[in-house]
Amino acid sequence: MPVPTARLLVTCPDAPGIVASVSGFLRNHGANITAFDQHASAPEGGTFFLRAEFTTPHLDVDAEALERAFARVVAEPFAMDWRIDYAARRARVGIMVSRYDHALLELLWLWRRGELDCEIPLVVSNHDDLRGEVERFGVAYHHVPVTKETKPEAEARALALFHEADVDLVVLARYMQILSPEFVSRYPSRIVNIHHSFLPAFVGAGPYRQAFTRGVKVIGATAHYVTDDLDEGPIIEQGVARVTHRQSVEDLKRLGQTLERDVLARAVRWHLEGRVLVHGNKTVVFG
Amino acid sequence: MPVPTARLLVTCPDAPGIVASVSGFLRNHGANITAFDQHASAPEGGTFFLRAEFTTPHLDVDAEALERAFARVVAEPFAMDWRIDYAARRARVGIMVSRYDHALLELLWLWRRGELDCEIPLVVSNHDDLRGEVERFGVAYHHVPVTKETKPEAEARALALFHEADVDLVVLARYMQILSPEFVSRYPSRIVNIHHSFLPAFVGAGPYRQAFTRGVKVIGATAHYVTDDLDEGPIIEQGVARVTHRQSVEDLKRLGQTLERDVLARAVRWHLEGRVLVHGNKTVVFG
Amino acid sequence: MPVPTARLLVTCPDAPGIVASVSGFLRNHGANITAFDQHASAPEGGTFFLRAEFTTPHLDVDAEALERAFARVVAEPFAMDWRIDYAARRARVGIMVSRYDHALLELLWLWRRGELDCEIPLVVSNHDDLRGEVERFGVAYHHVPVTKETKPEAEARALALFHEADVDLVVLARYMQILSPEFVSRYPSRIVNIHHSFLPAFVGAGPYRQAFTRGVKVIGATAHYVTDDLDEGPIIEQGVARVTHRQSVEDLKRLGQTLERDVLARAVRWHLEGRVLVHGNKTVVFG
């Protein structure tokens, strides 16, 4: 049955013939394309993005040989940045969290239901509060306290844990510490954060208070990849909700938490499904 | 410059190799694909839908020869239902309206701004009220009154006008008459209607009153292709708005009119851009 | 400090002077109004609805005397249907559920966070699946199986449990059994159900499949009070989400579950805050 078992992601300079080359290559090797999305960032001279799901049971070569051939025949001529993911190898996700439970529990709950196609081997937190909640899901909980002085060691400890767990993606589910550039550089475009505002409005601390003070009529939440510039990384997804003069700061927080968990869950799901390609400081999200 | 100048639309039984065949064919004839969307209605044994925009300045053959070759080489082997539209030939739209002006004016206003890629040679109405508004846009206005007795003649008159104006698409911008099966059969999947409710809720007459009576908290509008079954045709687009106990029936109508014009305008734009493919009683809308 | 400690709800025939009478009465007895909402269902001859929050620490009489005086001085002259709720007496909620956990867990999670102002003494289910999840929150779980033959006894058992637990509100958090008129009559306007469609579209079974088959572009969920007419009770709240041709029935279910839990949680919160007044088959919801 043609359930897709692999997924090709491509970014390259736009040029004529890419779709034909990629699809012809896959067909010629016995792969059946089951989903195909492409995007060019400009009518001319832009960047080209491609995502194809395909089946592999009837390949005429093994995966390794397929990738070697693809590199030579298709990727090099078009100067492609590319990779193939296989369904047989599920992504491994490490979660970082502080004290708020809403975003974390949403991810764990969706994961248990089979709605996030990944492994979640561990949660790392600078507090011990959520241990019980996490362990209940059969997920390891590591308490790694962070102080101004111990931050480098704490980050090294977290990185070691993630490395050991062979983590592909780090999700900050309301982790209230700023990661160092060194940490971030270890997982480029592979750390997803949830910011509790409609970026770029209300960067930094206390966004719900900022929103209350400004008197906005709509609040938001933003999931983005983490870069060295705080709250400036490529946006993956945003969600919004209407508010009125009746809502207090506490009400905004409560409403916002529902947004946060939903927006983060969508962003993580899309990342795991290979739907998000980074383009400079922006993203292409294939729906 | 690679501005797309043609567009291929395909519907066919799903099978391996369609993407490669179509894209290979276009590349081999000098066409450059600038947008490419596909959808399969089921993992296996479903229907396959494809939309490709491409450039034609460097074709190695003329359009007629290209189409003949496509039919033989690609379309026949895959049993495709297909067509190619060319930017050089703008679609021609006839609008039918009764007395409400909101949906009509929206279309005319967008058209004048260049935001609807079509010609609008004429408006046909069973009332004479909106003549001034329409003629001001340089569009012919035909008053074709309809009574129970004269309906067949009136429809014949409208069909003659549309035929004479070489119309590709008929838009019912709050036309308060039910078209006969004979009329509908002349423009299959080429009559777009705006229904003033969130179908399938509140079919038939007085949907805002029905919504008020039922006490819904959200109202909607639905753009759909017209078929012989009233309010049952393939849905193209829907929009919704929140309401409360404070809104009267009149308030719902007023709110709803904003929805109606926006939803209809989106549906018409998407149809004109070849984004809407009909699949039984449903649509595929390539975003 | 003027934290409201009581809440007055009034429904009566509309008439001049109600606002002045109610507010004057409260002031004269030392109550300070902290929130005040009113609605008249028609410009003239309609029904009048009022909700007032007020403080009671400086009352010149005790609560019982206040109510006696209100009945005589205000309620009788205006033929009011009314009640006063006191913050000191938290509402008691019984939940009924079958196998889906999403709506149930949302309620329990919000309740644990202190975001639902109530007691939840028990959950009754026709399956035993969710016992562990529920008991973890310190809530009693009663497995009351239902078959066609045992339904009367099962309902009697559930009613006995609710009676024993002194329940004010019954929430059907995806309870897949239809309650008998006898059951419903025991909790008039006090049973909240979540229906997994945008009512009145797709009443009855399998609404997500119905929505998929009809090809809608927006799906919804509806929280309503249960009456004898299935899916026809007064609507409290509705939520919607956009979908496309890409979503399968399973995708709609998944998306819909997020809607369901959010819509149900809002409806339950509003009921507990005394914001929902029933008016025939509709509701007034004071925001």
Next chain:
Amino acid sequence: MPVPTARLLVTCPDAPGIVASVSGFLRNHGANITAFDQHASAPEGGTFFLRAEFTTPHLDVDAEALERAFARVVAEPFAMDWRIDYAARRARVGIMVSRYDHALLELLWLWRRGELDCEIPLVVSNHDDLRGEVERFGVAYHHVPVTKETKPEAEARALALFHEADVDLVVLARYMQILSPEFVSRYPSRIVNIHHSFLPAFVGAGPYRQAFTRGVKVIGATAHYVTDDLDEGPIIEQGVARVTHRQSVEDLKRLGQTLERDVLARAVRWHLEGRVLVHGNKTVVFG
């Protein structure tokens, strides 16, 4: 018939007894309250806002005497900032616009339909482009060009026109000039502007380009009162729309224009209905 014919708006320090005093006063003079909204900005020590619609046919005194009595008996004891508007005196609106027609036409179109309860005696523009469109509605069009050098004279000319037309409200329907503090001070909380972004994101020029560059997934529009701080005045209403990587800057502009006209129209309607009370740099909007 109890159609409300007057409207009372109050802002004052919060205190016990306001609702009773206001409603008692109105009843005692023969006024029937048909709508009543209140809001306190804080549980204690905040600011109190009140809006009441009432009928005047059966007043026991004339309007002037009523206002004198209200000032003495109610307003002074509570240190109220207040006013009474009468339906018999329709508000007069002056519109300023540059070259974009979408927001202007929406207002004129709604006004012609009777959906904006006001007079629109004139439009002032720094360009002559939209004269025909405006005059067609029977509204005077004044072309007042603005250059860096002539700005003071131009503003004086516009102010003279507004004064002469006895204007209560100035609406900037995409007027691309920054008003001087002198101009603004003449219409405090009575100049409504539409900003083409989701404030406070993307203040200043070119917000759609800014939004495109940042890669947001949601764009917005904001209607606010104009103060001396550009784009910082009290927000009345905001609207949002989802976008994807597929949209160009031009697409965002087009989508945004629909938002702008809708958001501005709502803000103007609410202002005209006396639903918007300014509170520092925020607004209370009674729904």
